[in-house]
Amino acid sequence: MAKRLRDSWGSRLGVIMAVAGSAVGLGNFLRFPVQAAKNGGGAFMIPYFIALLLVGIPLMWIEWSIGRYGGGFEHSTAPGVFHSLWEKNRFIKYFGVIGIFGPLVIMIYYTYIESWTLAYSFFSLVQKYSGCTDRLSMEAFLRGFQGLERNQYFSSMAPAYVFFLITFLLNMTVLYYGIKGGIERFCKFAMPILFVFAVILVVRVLTLGTPDLAKPDWSAARGLGYLWNPDFSQLLNAKVWLAATGQIFFTLSVGMGVILTYASYLKKGDDVTLSGLTAVSMNETAEVVLGGSIVIPAAFVFFGPLAIGAIAGSGAFNLGFVSMPLIFGHMPFSEVFGFLWFGLLFLAGVTSSVSMAQPAIAFLEDEFDISRERAVKIFGAVAFVLCNASIFFLGKGVVDELDFWGGTFCLVLFATVEVILFGWIFGINKAWEEVHHGADMRIPGIYKYVIKYVTPVFLLVVLAAWFFQDWLPIMRMENVPPGNRPYILATRVGLLVLFITLAVLVKIAWRKRKIKGRPV
Amino acid sequence: MTTLGWVFMSVSWFLILSLAVFCFMKIFTKQKVD
Numbered sequence: 001m002a003k004r005l006r007d008s009w010g011s012r013l014g015v016i017m018a019v020a021g022s023a024v025g026l027g028n029f030l031r032f033p034v035q036a037a038k039n040g041g042g043a044f045m046i047p048y049f050i051a052l053l054l055v056g057i058p059l060m061w062i063e064w065s066i067g068r069y070g071g072g073f074e075h076s077t078a079p080g081v082f083h084s085l086w087e088k089n090r091f092i093k094y095f096g097v098i099g100i101f102g103p104l105v106i107m108i109y110y111t112y113i114e115s116w117t118l119a120y121s122f123f124s125l126v127q128k129y130s131g132c133t134d135r136l137s138m139e140a141f142l143r144g145f146q147g148l149e150r151n152q153y154f155s156s157m158a159p160a161y162v163f164f165l166i167t168f169l170l171n172m173t174v175l176y177y178g179i180k181g182g183i184e185r186f187c188k189f190a191m192p193i194l195f196v197f198a199v200i201l202v203v204r205v206l207t208l209g210t211p212d213l214a215k216p217d218w219s220a221a222r223g224l225g226y227l228w229n230p231d232f233s234q235l236l237n238a239k240v241w242l243a244a245t246g247q248i249f250f251t252l253s254v255g256m257g258v259i260l261t262y263a264s265y266l267k268k269g270d271d272v273t274l275s276g277l278t279a280v281s282m283n284e285t286a287e288v289v290l291g292g293s294i295v296i297p298a299a300f301v302f303f304g305p306l307a308i309g310a311i312a313g314s315g316a317f318n319l320g321f322v323s324m325p326l327i328f329g330h331m332p333f334s335e336v337f338g339f340l341w342f343g344l345l346f347l348a349g350v351t352s353s354v355s356m357a358q359p360a361i362a363f364l365e366d367e368f369d370i371s372r373e374r375a376v377k378i379f380g381a382v383a384f385v386l387c388n389a390s391i392f393f394l395g396k397g398v399v400d401e402l403d404f405w406g407g408t409f410c411l412v413l414f415a416t417v418e419v420i421l422f423g424w425i426f427g428i429n430k431a432w433e434e435v436h437h438g439a440d441m442r443i444p445g446i447y448k449y450v451i452k453y454v455t456p457v458f459l460l461v462v463l464a465a466w467f468f469q470d471w472l473p474i475m476r477m478e479n480v481p482p483g484n485r486p487y488i489l490a491t492r493v494g495l496l497v498l499f500i501t502l503a504v505l506v507k508i509a510w511r512k513r514k515i516k517g518r519p520v
Numbered sequence: 521m522t523t524l525g526w527v528f529m530s531v532s533w534f535l536i537l538s539l540a541v542f543c544f545m546k547i548f549t550k551q552k553v554d
Contacts (some may be wrong), residue, residue, distance in 0.1 A: 228521060228525040278547060281540035
């Protein structure tokens with residue numbers, strides 16, 4: 001049988017756009033401003049930058065490097081990449097399962113949320129929610145759309161399901177055309193548009209001035225002050241440091257296994273140091289410069305200083321899907337700005353969700369010698385069934401549960417394993433050489449010590465702190481209403497079955513490789 | 521916004537935008553160090 005040709009990137013800018021696209025997501029525009037405003041404003045940026053320098057950037061370089069290294073052994077996913085880093089250990093490949101499982105779990109609910117942004121951009125254009133003039137009616141609109149209640153806005157969740165199908169099919173289409181023809185082509189078109197949409201919105205928000213002359217304090221400048229005025233007393237709170245570290249994780253897509261998979265399609269002599277840092281810089285520009293200048297200042301201008309605390313505290317989803325439509329309702333050309341806002345979130349969502357699907361597809365391609373087209377079809381069928389759980393059991397807390405395991409627990413655990421594997425097992429000297437192979441930029445020498453000592457310690461501290469603060473109450477379902485507990489339990493059993501299935505597939509794949517005489 | 525607020529915002533923006541400019545400048549004048 002002819003050997004299947006591995007996919008590869010078409011250009012350097014393409015891979016940077018794809019990695020930045022994976023990192024830039026809904027969290028850049030919704031989660032970051034809320035986290036910053038809640039955790040000390042400008043002072044939040046101190047732990048944020050420290051976490052970026054000590055955890056985010058090193059992990060980005062590590063994932064790019066080990067991905068490219070594993071790609072040399074025809075492995076695009078963490079089980080194979082981990083095994084190529086620690087050949088003597090038979091079990092390390094099972095830790096790598098997290099790098100397929102985590103992104104898949106996130107993708108299950110993320111695609112559905114992404115479809116809301118597509119729906120809302122359409123609703124903005126046709127002014128479907130223009131009759132909602134206060135928070136209560138806008139919240140009812142969202143609940144009706146999600147199928148959580150029947151009301152004057154929606155009599156069923158059919159519209160939500162249609163938008164989900166469109167979004168899901170778009171994702172599968174991008175994936176079907178492969179790395180170069182699908183993901184790279186889409187990201188090279190979507191990322192510039194996303195930045196243009198964001199810049200237009202920032203300019204609009206920052207030039208709002210004081211729309212209501214009777215309320216001179218309700219201005220964009222004071223809105224920025226709500227986000228940026230530092231409260232140094234917050235720096236003594238450990239939770240603020242954890243929040244900053246968590247934000248760096250979520251925003252850079254490190255610790256998921258997706259960057260590793262993208263990097264596996266690089267050639268041996270391709271640069272990873274400068275490319276990785278460029279992807280970080282693009283993500284941070286989208287988050288701090290653009291993301292920080294839209295929702296909070298806009299909400300401040302239209303809702304004022306008294307309401308802004310409650311709005312920021314209502315969470316990222318309420319901010320995005322309840323407050324922002326109301327804000328646009330106050331502006332001239334509300335349909336255009338609403339469309340730009342939700343269109344921006346949609347593009348950010350698709351570039352992220354395709355990256356979450358890629359590890360599972362690459363696993364089928366590489367380890368089972370399945371063609372890309374067939375792998376996408378198999379993945380699509382499985383993912384479609386799984387996505388329905390998050391659609392129909394949204395009100396039962398299933399999405400929060402998936403988010404905890406896929407989007408929090410797996411992230412930190414995977415990052416800790418890969419940094420120890422790279423810095424200690426593979427060996428820091430060999431690792432340093434690997435990072436700089438084909439490099440366009442030398443990393444400062446101090447990072448040799450950061451990667452070996454500081455990043456692992458930082459991650460172990462975060463793991464321990466989260467274990468004591470959050471995990472035990474979550475494991476005991478302390479904050480889950482009694483009626484939802486059977487659903488949460490069923491979700492956990494389902495996730496366990498999914499993980500075991502993936503681990504069994506890894507075992508079968510390795511056996512097949514051995515029989516065929518391929519390197520394992 | 522207070523003066524310190526402006527300082528934090530300006531410094532953060534400056535650091536991030538400088539990093540982005542530095543990276544893209546380097547990409548367009550690429551020279552392998554290996």
